[in-house]
Amino acid sequence: MDILLDASSQPSMANPSTTPLMDRVTVDVDALAAVDTSGQWYLHGACRGLDAAIFYPDPDVVEDVARALAVCAGCDVRETCLAHALGRRELTGIWGGTTERERRQVLRRRRSA
Ligand code: SF4
Numbered sequence: 001m002d003i004l005l006d007a008s009s010q011p012s013m014a015n016p017s018t019t020p021l022m023d024r025v026t027v028d029v030d031a032l033a034a035v036d037t038s039g040q041w042y043l044h045g046a047c048r049g050l051d052a053a054i055f056y057p058d059p060d061v062v063e064d065v066a067r068a069l070a071v072c073a074g075c076d077v078r079e080t081c082l083a084h085a086l087g088r089r090e091l092t093g094i095w096g097g098t099t100e101r102e103r104r105q106v107l108r109r110r111r112s113a
Contacts (some may be wrong), residue, residue: 055071
């Protein structure tokens with residue numbers, strides 16, 4: 001089941017009220033549920049060695065959110081990270097290239113599907 005996140009509610013630096021940070025993010029929840037998150041995938045994260053505080057930005061500070069998402073965008077284990085975050089209901093911070101708002105969206109839609 002693909003869930004298309006509506007990122008249009010995400011503010012951006014250009015126009016905080018209307019411009020999305022990302023065009024959209026499609027999450028295949030069924031595929032993510034099958035991802036093995038038991039290993040030490042996090043050792044391969046692009047965030048390794050960075051200050052963890054970067055990934056817990058104030059959701060209203062667009063520049064800080066964008067900085068964390070940019071790191072995730074180049075991460076080789078992004079999908080596994082997102083599967084982990086969804087599986088553990090990580091409701092704060094940036095995980096797998098998604099914001100906490102986006103993950104709440106996925107979890108809500110998964111419940112209602
Ligand atoms: S997706 Fe982001 S938070 Fe997850 S391991 Fe990669 S860089 Fe770190």
